[in-house]
Amino acid sequence: MAISSLHATTSLHSPCTTNTSFRQNQVIFFTTRSNRRGSTRHAGARTFQVSCSADKPVVIGLAADSGCGKSTFMRRLTSVFGGAAEPPKGGNPDSNTLISDTTTVICLDDYHSLDRTGRKEKGVTALDPRANNFDLMYEQVKAIKEGKAIDKPIYNHVTGLLDPPELIQPPKIFVIEGLHPMFDERVRDLLDFSIYLDISDEVKFAWKIQRDMAERGHSLESIKASIEARKPDFDAFIDPQKQYADAVIEVLPTQLIPDDNEGKVLRVKLIMKEGIKNFNPVYLFDEGSSITWVPCGRKLTCSYPGIKFAYGPDTYFGHEVSVLEMDGQFDRLDELIYVESHLSNLSTKFYGEVTQQMLKHADFPGSTNGTGLFQTIVGLKIRDLYEQIIAERAGAPTEAAKV
Numbered sequence: 175m176a177i178s179s180l181h182a183t184t185s186l187h188s189p190c191t192t193n194t195s196f197r198q199n200q201v202i203f204f205t206t207r208s209n210r211r212g213s214t215r216h217a218g219a220r221t222f223q224v225s226c227s228a229d230k231p232v233v234i235g236l237a238a239d240s241g242c243g244k245s246t247f248m249r250r251l252t253s254v255f256g257g258a259a260e261p262p263k264g265g266n267p268d269s270n271t272l273i274s275d276t277t278t279v280i281c282l283d284d285y286h287s288l289d290r291t292g293r294k295e296k297g298v299t300a301l302d303p304r305a306n307n308f309d310l311m312y313e314q315v316k317a318i319k320e321g322k323a324i325d326k327p328i329y330n331h332v333t334g335l336l337d338p339p340e341l342i343q344p345p346k347i348f349v350i351e352g353l354h355p356m357f358d359e360r361v362r363d364l365l366d367f368s369i370y371l372d373i374s375d376e377v378k379f380a381w382k383i384q385r386d387m388a389e390r391g392h393s394l395e396s397i398k399a400s401i402e403a404r405k406p407d408f409d410a411f412i413d414p415q416k417q418y419a420d421a422v423i424e425v426l427p428t429q430l431i432p433d434d435n436e437g438k439v440l441r442v443k444l445i446m447k448e449g450i451k452n453f454n455p456v457y458l459f460d461e462g463s464s465i466t467w468v469p470c471g472r473k474l475t476c477s478y479p480g481i482k483f484a485y486g487p488d489t490y491f492g493h494e495v496s497v498l499e500m501d502g503q504f505d506r507l508d509e510l511i512y513v514e515s516h517l518s519n520l521s522t523k524f525y526g527e528v529t530q531q532m533l534k535h536a537d538f539p540g541s542t543n544g545t546g547l548f549q550t551i552v553g554l555k556i557r558d559l560y561e562q563i564i565a566e567r568a569g570a571p572t573e574a575a576k577v
């Protein structure tokens with residue numbers, strides 16, 4: 175692998191406030207420019223920077239298989255912080271990065287070390303660790319966490335090639351989303367909070383058909399074949415990451431309709447680890463009790479098959495967890511306030527904030543069921559976690575921490 179270009183840049187990118195001192199950051203990176211087809215194109219980035227200790231990014235990991243709702247979740251998360259998320263201005267139009275005032279979301283597909291042809295030639299899928307550069311991923315996430323800018327590669331999903339890198343500045347909240355945020359122990363240890371979207375095979379299949387047939391013109395056979403081809407690697411490399419997640423959103427077929435095979439009504443579980451710093455699990459009615467609740471009646475309109483909530487303690491991969499579950503779907507989103515008023519530890523800033531967020535994005539997939547509700551709740555918990563970390567660094571307790 176020949177290094178054909180070695181260059182250095184000097185930058186003054188710092189998230190420091192005026193009362194913190196910083197020294198000039200120096201970034202030196204190198205790229206390889208070997209044949210783009212089927213070969214590794216970028217070798218890595220070396221960052222030699224010194225930055226201030228204040229306002230370093232909080233790093234969040236979001237893992238899921240492709241087509242399992244990561245983008246939708248990210249849109250909900252960035253909306254909680256306010257402002258729209260957009261690709262880097264004036265950059266590669268096929269960039270996978272989304273930047274808003276507070277958050278920068280990068281897609282870990284950008285750390286594919288083999289492009290589409292390369293994977294085909296070697297007979298590996300994108301889920302296989304051999305198709306990904308974990309050393310570079312670790313180096314760059316670490317650099318961002320230390321407040322340093324990085325030159326991150328871009329995997330172009332349109333061409334299937336690795337494009338020239340893009341400059342990423344350290345944001346307040348840095349989200350790494352994709353197939354492997356918790357796979358490599360070094361990367362995992364850098365995460366301040368991690369989420370896994372666990373979509374059952376039946377539901378994944380229904381969503382894939384809906385998107386890839388309706389929107390991308392794929393045939394039913396090709397969708398089935400692609401899911402089957404990915405399954406062994408998914409089971410080996412992606413699924414095991416859920417044991418490390420601080421919160422898991424598990425999406426299953428409904429239990430309210432016997433033998434349902436339509437996959438439209440969903441049973442969704444929010445599995446929240448106990449004992450995670452700056453994260454207090456949400457609860458229904460009474461913390462630590464086991465409860466089932468059918469809210470349908472005078473205050474919540476429910477058509478067939480109705481709605482059922484459940485809450486209680488459990489264990490998950492040997493960890494103590496609290497599990498909140500919702501089966502069924504809402505008829506009227508404005509009535510969600512009734513459900514919200516029975517949930518506690520939501521980390522909202524005002525009464526009704528969950529309902530407001532859900533109404534704001536009523537057109538997003540999953541808005542009438544537990545996927546949208548729990549994604550919104552996790553978004554609020556991440557905002558709270560961020561605020562607590564920042565307050566801790568500044569040495570002052572937050573309102574939430576005081577209560």
Ligand SMILES: Nc1ncnc2c1ncn2[C@@H]1O[C@H](COP(=O)(O)OP(=O)(O)OP(=O)(O)O)[C@@H](O)[C@H]1O
Binds near residue numbers: 238239246539
């Ligand atoms: N909560 C949901 N309810 C119903 N359908 C959903 C839900 N979330 C996602 N989908 C379906 O899955 C598709 C993919 O969602 P999204 O783009 O958010 O996933 P992704 O993980 O970012 O996908 P990719 O990695 O392929 O870009 C949507 O277009 C929609 O059809």
Ligand SMILES: O=C(CO)[C@H](O)[C@H](O)COP(=O)(O)O
Binds near residue numbers: 290300331
């Ligand atoms: O699992 C995936 C994550 O998004 C993709 O399939 C992988 O990134 C390869 O992308 P493409 O199919 O565009 O070559």
